[in-house]
Amino acid sequence: MFINKDSIMINNVSMGQYLTQAKYEFNKLWASDTGRNLAGTMTGTLIGIYPKLVLSFRRLSQGELNVVAPILDSDTQSVTYYDPTKNQSVTISTYTGDWNIVNKYISSNEGFECSFIAREKRA
Secondary structure, three states: OOOOOOOOEEOOEEOOOOEEEEEEEEEEEEOOOOEEOOOOOEEOOEEEEEEEEEEEEOOOOHHHHHHHHHHHHOOOEEEEEEEOOOOEEEEEEEEEOOOOOOEOOOOOEOOEEEEEEEOOOOO
């Protein structure tokens, strides 16, 4: 949960100062033997639950963007966040989804979103 300005850290950078919203997803990955049988009962093997954080960034200045962009562009990130299912902060290795910046007028960036997806299932 996004409880304070330091509750989401990415590559040792506190993200609280840049965010307007944090959305937490806990996505289930199922094996190929998954589906419904003829009786309509769901069967299958759960491979794991993969956390995903969708972070909404406010309008960033050029200096702030210079701090955040290299993190978004890196191939992996170390993300520390509060996991409500474990009732504690956890650190996971992630990769990011695509991100984009919209400029309205000269040098005025709009807010944007980026997803941070776990590389391994939740322990």
